[in-house]
């Protein structure tokens with residue numbers, strides 16, 4: 440049971456964390472902090488937070504857990520505002536989609552208090568954002584990756600893990616480098632591709648008629664292009680190196696496919712499609728098996 444949880448950024452991610460902990464009866468008081476008063480007021484109206492912090496000092500005072508759930512480029516500034524008020528016993532974590540840059544920013548901002556920061560990343564989201572999009576169930580059955588630092592005390596890592604477990608999440612551990620390489624491939628590149636495709640279509644002179652006939656295939660492929668541009672700008676730049684690597688590999692693949700198409704090589708095209716279909720099928724089966732196992736474990 441957490442007495443006071445402070446959340447910096449009460450949008451989809453921070454708001455869902457608050458709602459889940461409240462629903463589980465795991466948080467006595469949730470205090471919200473952030474850039475926009477209107478967002479904080481909305482979050483309070485929606486019952487996401489109990490109190491709006493008037494300053495960083497106010498948010499941090501007596502908190503046993505602090506979550507930073509703002510676009511990753513803001514992490515350093517938020518941690519720097521927290522640092523002077525941070526007392527021993529308070530654990531700080533984050534929900535950023537990149538980890539190497541966050542760890543670097545945290546080391547600069549927190550200095551000797553770095554041991555109190557346990558980096559984290561819930562692998563869940565929706566294309567909507569803001570407090571209205573927050574859901575108590577967002578993290579149920581989803582993974583949360585923790586990327587603990589050598590300085591972290593195991594009990595502090597356990598505290599962060601326990602909070603996410605109260606939200607129904609499953610805890611995994613990766614190093615920041617492993618994390619960023621993996622999510623460049625399976626999250627950051629797909630977002631860039633979805634934005635690129637929709638932007639490309641939108642810029643065509645006959646965009647209106649294209650959108651008129653776009654159906655479920657287009658909708659599925661581009662769902663994530665509805666996500667927050669500010670958040671994805673920050674993620675793209677924060678994971679620039681790994682994302683460039685994945686983008687280059689993908690461009691090679693597209694060039695290869697282009698060659699096959701231009702040559703009319705149906706057999707080779709089909710081989711690529713079949714390989715992808717099989718891999719996707721195996722992936723979905725593995726997810727479903729894991730979900731079933733979690734369900735049985737929870738029954």
Ligand SMILES: O=C(O)C(=O)C[C@]1(C(=O)O)C=C[C@@H](O)C=C1
Pocket residue numbers: 535536561562563564565566625626627663666
């Ligand atoms: O489902 C979505 O809309 C998401 O954006 C979720 C998603 C993802 O790429 O899977 C996006 C960013 C988060 O860091 C984790 C998960």
